[in-house]
Amino acid sequence: MNADGRTRLNQTPEWTALAKHREELADTHLRDLFAADPARGTGYTLRVGDLYIDYSKHLVTDETLRLLRELAAATDVFGLRDAMFCGEKINVTENRAVLHTALRAPRDAVIEVDGENVVPAVHAVLDRMSDFADRVRSGEWTGHTGKRIKNVINIGIGGSDLGPAMAYEVLRSFTDRALTVRFVSNVDGADLHEATRDLDPAETLFIIASKTFTTIETITNATSARQWLLAALGDEAAVAKHFVALSTNAEKVAEFGIDTANMFEFWDWVGGRYSYDSAIGLSLMIAIGPDRFREMLDGFRIVDDHFRTAPAEANVPLLLGLLGIWYGNFHDAQSHAVLPYSHYLSKFTAYLQQLDMESNGKSVARDGRPVEWQTGPVVWGTPGTNGQHAYYQLIHQGTKLIPADFIGFAEPVAELSEELKAQHDLLMANFFAQTQALAFGKTAEEVRAEGVPEELVAHKTFQGNRPTTTILARELTPSVLGQLIALYEHKVFVQGAVWNIDSFDQWGVELGKVLAKRVEPALTEGADVPGLDASTKALVAAYRELRGRS
């Protein structure tokens, strides 16, 4: 029993029933499941918003799904969901509400934190962002010398970088192509160097994005960016026209030297990795314009409403979360691949890595006891066609079970030439062929029938039975992007709820930060760091020698 009165997850009858069911299904192949049910290809599908979700190629039966839903009921996933949407402080280790869903709530919604409706503040910031974005896009907001802003550089890291950087790539065809928009995150000076080397400071706007405004990488890069600007423009007053801040921390913003009139606010109930639809999205909004940004928010809201109201059997985030649990906890799968068949989704999986792995990479339950079950998977992947010529071999014939999401679109992006649009069917033929091959494989008999010499038959056989979800939409629009992100946000939520972990803290990133601060003087000044282990000590000495410092 847990301190909170819950039976430990792996001791619940629902868990035991799933483990038993898994044994019973051990010899069942997807080929058998499809043969037994001709309607499976259409029956095991769901729709949410513009997304068509096919989960027929999963190693599940109606019974599996029923047992998984029972696990969700036993762990009160929907109870925690309702608590989240209502603004209860479900981030227990930080005593915070978790309300990214309020960022896309309609103007007239009422969502309270500590008795205060947060929705008016959300819309006030959105309106200010829209006004600012319009002024930059129209040329009304100029740089210090009166030149039009042509370049926008977002400086931030983690949740203050990955979201806008990903969404900017995804929505590139909706962006103002006259603007150069870049994202600097790495404290490696090379990042800022490459982002600024060909730009005119007088035409460049820096957006300093940091929820806490204490993140050392971001503050270091922002300080260097200010020096770069002032070296060219020579007047402190220029900062006001070339720097804006996105943060929850007005005091630190002012301390850094950015006028809080140029600050766009968000709140501690928005987690960093859930923040790109807040003020953190300003660079994206400047790129695509406020109307498109709001379309994206509408997309998020479609899936929020669905997650909040759809019954368990038709609830897509619930289903996707439970399928991940089925593989991670009952098939020993360690990772989950996300494979988009769209060039524009090149940063999508990197974004999901933070969303999923920072949320659910935990080994302590909400009651403070170690978990006795697997939690979040390793999330990985790149656009599918490229992956096919690299690591798909392992997915098809390796020894590891790797459930995968395939994401594709019926229409190519509108601005492509007719000639390039014609390539789309080939792209999508690959998309459909891969999930087919993964599910059904190729038997030894089929290989032999092709006249393959006996010694090669085993090598050319594909076992199949590799599970995939297919997510298909008509086209990649701002709304569809919002729908996809909300879908994954809520999927991650479902899994964290079942595993009884706090998906909204990230204590695991702290130790490295503290140690970096401690080690730095050893690198720069050769200072003696008390308690430094022998390996790190030797590495520091080698580094200093290589830099000619010893």
Ligand SMILES: O=P(O)(O)OC[C@H]1O[C@H](O)[C@H](O)[C@@H](O)[C@@H]1O
């Ligand atoms: O936005 P910031 O406060 O600068 O934080 C940036 C990032 O760094 C932290 O270390 C956390 O791991 C992330 O969750 C966060 O998104």
